[in-house]
Amino acid sequence: MKTPKGTIAIENNDNRIRLRWSCESKRYCLALGLPHTSVNMKVAEQKARQIELDILSGNFDPTLNKYRIKQVAVIASPEVVKPSQELLLPIWDKWVESLCLPTRTLCSHYARIRRYIEKADPLATDASWYEAVESLSPSIWNSSLIYLVSCLNWAISEKIISDNPFSKLKRRKVLKNQVKPFNHEEVRAIVNAFRNNLYCPKSSAYKHSFYADYIEFLFLTGVRPSEAIGLQRQHVDFTRNEIVISSVLARGDQGQTASKHRVRKETKTGSIRFLTMTARLTEMLAIRCRNLNPEDLVFTSPNGNAIDDKNFTTRQWKVVLAGLGIEYRKPYTTRHTLASMALEANMPITSVAYLLGHSDTTMIMQTYGHVINRPSLPDFS
Structure with a gap:
């Protein structure tokens, strides 16, 4: 046509x-x-x-x-107004279809929420089933509720239903997790353990030292693991002495971490940032980038594929932290560590926000406010 x-x-x-x-x-x-x-x-x-x-x-x-196709409504007599018998699942499917979303987006929050609805199979006018859900964290429960409210508001605009029961539900209180970065001694111990294969099982096919540069890079730059995993040779400019963070190798549509499922896309905030290399970064990357083609990955798994962060965390990261007796924190904590150390060294908040790829200082203030200009208790003695 x-x-x-x-x-x-x-x-x-x-x-x-x-x-x-x-x-x-x-x-x-x-x-x-x-x-x-x-x-x-x-x-x-x-x-x-x-x-x-x-x-x-x-x-x-x-x-x-x-x-739009007009739905024929059956109007009840004024004396008897029948409650809506519309099921929520067909309404959810119609709403999602109307959004015309790409497959990757559909397989994330939308698919997860659909599974909740399919399991409960409620009427569109019933929100009690969701109110009773206890298996979700408060933050996920709240974010999913936003989608459900939007879906039912759409259904009202389409005259499928007349009321949105989800808009009446109260958000759950989210307890803010305290950011606990690694200290200087812990950073040195972790990097040293990887470099020297400490606590590496004899039966392990791959030694910890293979990932030593990757771990040190995370600590020295504060980039997201997906940004380090996706770093290509062409992103390292020795002439300008800088690293360009412009894309990531994200997990697959179903959250898969294996190399064949990973998808290259823009950074989380859609920004591009340029990190000036320290002497240590220049030294380390000069060796790693030797003989690499522009599109080759700087950090890979032992078989030359993109790093599977789940396998790395289970087989390498957890083993080293347990061996050192260091409280477990996710590899993402390397990012918090860099930010905290920069703030403690009195680096301007705007500079830290840039290094982390944030467009403003809001996230820095919310996450690291306890580090910024923290006053001391008065000494009355």
Whole structure:
């Protein structure tokens, strides 16, 4: 179906029909909410034709309300108003379909929340099942509630239901986790243990020392593990003496950590930052980058693939910390360590925010406020 700017595509999306097209340099997606059948395909073709004519005649409705399939509502008598019997799961599926999200996004929060709904199989007017969920942390419970509220608000706008029970639920109190970075002695002990294969089981196929540079790099730069895992030779500029952090090797759509599933994408905040190398970083990376091609990874697993951070944590990181008698903290704590040490050394907050890839100092103040300008108790003695 041709339009002045392209084609109206009629697609089968999980056995549901949707339309995609462009108009005035903007992309549109309309989920018709109809099963993919031969009869409904004719309805879709009529809708596509209607949109085409409206575009050509200048009567196109960019809100798309004009082109949605109208649901026939059964109006109860004023004396007897029947409660809605709409199930939540079909409404959730229609709402998610209307968002036209990429597969990677669908497989994250949306898929997880759908599993909760599918297990409870509640009516759309019933929020008690979610209120009773105790297996989720307060932060995840709150974030999932935001999605459910949005879904039901959409259902109200579509006149599927008349009330949003989830909007009445109170958010759960989230206890802020105290950031506990490693101290200088612990950092030295950890790096030394990796370099010298301390606490490495004799049966281990790969020695701790293989990951020594990777661990020291995390401590020295404060980058996210996914940023270090994704660092390529072309991101290390010895002429300008800087490291460019512009992308990551993120986990797969289902959270897989293996190399074949990892996806290269922009950094978490979408920013690009340039880190000036210290003498130690220059020395270490000069050796690692020797004979590497521009797109080769700087840090790899022993078999030359991207580092599997889950395997690394289980087989290397936990073993070393346990051997040293150091309280367990995730490898991500190397990032907190760099930030805390920089603040304790009186580095400006704006500079620390830049090193960590934040656009402003809000996150720094929230996370490391206890380190910044901490007053001493008055000495009344």
